[in-house]
Amino acid sequence: MKKCFYFFVLMLCAAFAKAQPSSSAQSLALEDMSAFRQQAGNWQIVGDVVMNPSVDVHHQEQPGQAADPKTQKKKKSKEPEVVAEAPKAVTFQAGKGILLNINDATRKDNLVTNFEHGDIELELEVMLPRGSNSGIYLQGRYEVQLLDSWGVKNPKYSDIGGIYRNWENQPGKIYMGKAPLSNPAKAAGLWQKMRIAFRAPKFDASGNKIANARFVSVELNGVKIHDNVEVPLPTGGPIENNEKATGPLMIQGDHGPVAFRNIKYRLMKDGNVSISNIAYKTFYGSFKSTSDFANAKPAASGTMNELTCEILASENAYGAIYTGNITIPEDGDYTFNLRYTGGGTFTVNNEELLSFQRPDGWRNDRKTVSLKAGTYPFEIRNFKDASWAPPRLALFVQTANTYPQALHAFGSFPPDDEATSPIxxxxxxxxxxxxxxxxxxxxxxxxxxxxxxxxxxxxxxxxxxxxxxxxxxxxxxxxxxxxxxxxxxxxxxxxxxxxxxxxxxxxxxxxxxxxxxxxxxxxxxxxxxxxxxxxxxxxxxxxxxxxxxxxxxxxxxxxxxxxxxxxxxxxxxxxxxxxxxxxxxxxxxxxxxxxxxxxxxxxxxxxxxxxxxxxxxxxxxxxxxxxxxxxxxxxxxxxxx
Incomplete structure (x- = not known):
């Protein structure tokens, strides 16, 4: 029962960590159009929108049409003919909070933000009427498709959430797109939630590209539909057919109506925290807390280039103390994430940030602390007496605008490591x-x-x-x-x-x-x-x-x-x-x-x-x-x- 309980705790912790709000998240207020460049007028701010799920934007019937003179005779009538109004695919009310596109033959501009971004985490809600089509272009160049794809069994790159292709035909310039892993799309006229984590292409000092653009993840309605997808070239219809370190968000406005709300984003960058002077001591026995071995004579000790539990000589019934220095590049709030099996403590600058005193855990603990730029001593104590769990130790750090940075060796905590295979x-x-x-x-x-x-x-x-x-x-x-x-x-x-x-x-x-x-x-x-x-x-x-x-x-x-x-x-x-x-x-x-x-x-x-x-x-x-x-x-x- 214990191992199942701690596996469950781990899952809860992981879900909580993912959902943590960030003080650096910025919102597009959607009170007016000031966050965007000038456009033809097909985009506007409204208070509410209703999209009739029974009306296709491309095939609206026109009831009340006059009889075909070739097949029917006109009847004389003194009363004017009443023609029923065709049902509308989209209606809206004045107000604030919703961004709405209704394009026509003359007003069909794409919408471009004033701000530009490199690495970004973006979340929003989107609504599409039946049969409609749009897209979100990261940096104005890499499109995540928006389409009424409700009920599609085998989605393609052209369905909602797909990473769109380009239309080049010259070898070396062709990109064929990437279909979503599944189709969790909702029906037309419902709000759908999308979260995108995007890494921009990287360039060296001479302007040569050294890393492709990459969608770290895309989620639709809480389901991950892309996982670490590289995009080597701009997709079809970009703002410019080139690649740069930064660019604006662009939303397609010429293919059909679409609405957005609750648009939030974080501008991201890589972290630059480092650890050095790493030393270890190992102990063996059935320990119930860190105090059982803190002052004991170690079985082995030494230094290492990377923080890792791979120095242990036994997979169970052990204790270990890891010490070193951690260098903080700039003032800020730093969130430390310690993952490990068994129990343990984590201390920075002689302040204990985390503590769990049981030998049979599978832990995912987090603590945020304000630190000035500088170098501080750290200590990790870890012990385990649970044969079902392998030795694991990981230390991540991040700020509101940096990705989680691993400060441990790869083999000390392999990615996607779980306590058991899913059933x-x-x-x-x-x-x-x-x-x-x-x-x-x-x-x-x-x-x-x-x-x-x-x-x-x-x-x-x-x-x-x-x-x-x-x-x-x-x-x-x-x-x-x-x-x-x-x-x-x-x-x-x-x-x-x-x-x-x-x-x-x-x-x-x-x-x-x-x-x-x-x-x-x-x-x-x-x-x-x-x-x-x-x-x-x-x-x-x-x-x-x-x-x-x-x-x-x-x-x-x-x-x-x-x-x-x-x-x-x-x-x-x-x-x-x-x-x-x-x-x-x-x-x-x-x-x-x-x-x-x-x-x-x-x-x-x-x-x-x-x-x-x-x-x-x-x-x-x-x-x-x-x-x-x-x-x-x-x-x-x-x-x-």
Whole structure:
């Protein structure tokens, strides 16, 4: 159990480290267009935008057209003909906070920032209407594609998140682009999150290129779709067909409408911290803390050129003390990241920054400290008495504007080193069912203990909460990571492997005294009793069953629309005259869309109700809810994301 626990702690620490906010992150305020160069007027700042998911920007129908004179006779009428207005792909409201492009035949400029960048970390939210196309050019030269790619099974470089090709045909100047590793794209009209870590090309003093541009990583909706991709040449349509150390951000504006918000960036550089005069002492025995060997006679001692645990003569039951000097190039806040197996301490300038006094850890500890430029003594004490974990020791340092800099030898902590190989579960020829705990929205404090994951061969999956009779999570892509549940004794949980869209957690079916009453926060065992599920003979999919206040309920959840969406069908038996209500969704904001669907949680996903139900949007306890009275025996709706 111990090793599983510490593996879990490591994963949490890594996720926390990645998400740490930076005081140096800069935001584009999007209150006006002052952050950008002049353009033709197709770009503007607005307060809200709605993109009709049913209207393709390239094929808008024109209802009410006059009859074809070759086939029909005109009818005389004294009344003027009323022509219905065609539905619009994009509508917006005045205000601030959203950058919107609506181009036409004459206004179709690319948008270019006033600032220029070299190495950069960029994050933003983007929204595309159906059929639209744009792109983000790092340094104005290396494009990450933006496209309505919802539902694409095998994405290409031309799909959203792809690194675009160029159109050269001369040998040595051709770059064929790079397809994303997967397609976690959302449906048209929803906000999608993108994070890009980019390293600019490097040049020597004579101007010769010595390193290619590189996308360290690209993430779309929380899923990594590129990992360390070199781009040796500018992609198609650059601001200039050359390469430089710096350049502006450029957004394509001539291919279709696109909207952005929450644009943030950090201008990055390589760190220049160094360590020197490294010495070591090693000890062997079953130590429980650093004090057990701090004053003992060492088994061996010496100096080394690089910080490494590879000097150990045993892989377990050891202690080690590493000392040396660390040189800080300039005043600032420095974050030290010590990774190691076992326990240990880390001291800089006689101040203990980190301490963990157990012999069986797999640690990833961080501490930020303000330091003046200069050289300081450091000491690391490390011990381990856990045969399952290999000897590991790593020391990284970074500032708000520098990349993590490794101060240890490669072999002392190999990249992507894990305590165990991951255990991934995939569906076979039919649906795969797996009972486990689910940490709702990835948070251990929000653990659901009666959930079941259902994976489909077509790559669309969901988690159902048996305790509340509720659909709580949907996603596309790979199924689940069962490592936390099945490695060693495990902790009972699994994790969705795709871009998980979490829904809500409480009971969706309730008898209310009036339409404004809140739904129960938790299911009352006296009122609600799960009866498990049975497999449908035709599809092998589960049909979930429960009893709520004497009502017998069956839930069917299945892929729909070529496995792009999930439909939920709730069947209620032996109904009486109860005032029965069903909650379809809840979130910070719910918007009624032009096509009759509802955008939930500030346009994170859609609910499309069946024509037989008429839901309303209401506000309860600071949240908006989409609720329908249950008039008959069936509630049916689809989830689109």
């Amino acid at each position: 991934f579960i995939t569906p076979g020829d039919g649906p795969k069912l797996l009972r486990a705990f689910l940490d709702f929205k990835g948070r251990r404090a929000n653990r659901l203990t009666h959930t079941i994951g259902v994976g489909e061969p077509a790559g669309i999956h969901y988690v159902y909460d048996l305790k509340s009779g509720n659909l709580v999570c949907v996603w596309r892509g790979a199924f689940v990571d069962a490592t936390p549940m099945w490695h060693d004794r495990g902790d009972g949980s699994f994790k969705p492997r795709g871009a998980a869209q979490y829904l809500f957690v409480n009971q969706p079916l309730a008898i209310l005294s009036n339409a404004n009453d809140p739904f129960p926060d938790a299911s009352n065992e006296a009122d609600f009793r799960s009866k498990g599920y049975q497999l449908d003979e035709a599809t092998s999919r589960p049909i979930f069953k429960y009893i709520y206040k004497g009502l017998e309920v069956e839930d069917k959840v299945y892929p729909d629309d070529n496995s792009r969406i999930i439909t939920h069908e709730v069947n209620i038996k032996n109904r009486g005259n109860e005032q029965l209500y069903y909650k379809l969704a809840e979130g910070s904001a719910i918007t009624t869309m032009p096509d009759g669907s509802y955008a939930v949680d500030d346009k994170q996903y859609y609910i499309r109700p069946d024509q037989s139900i008429k839901p309303v949007v209401r506000t309860v306890n600071g949240k908006q809810e989409l609720v329908t009275p249950v008039q008959g025996n069936v509630v049916k709706y689809s989830i689109i994301w």
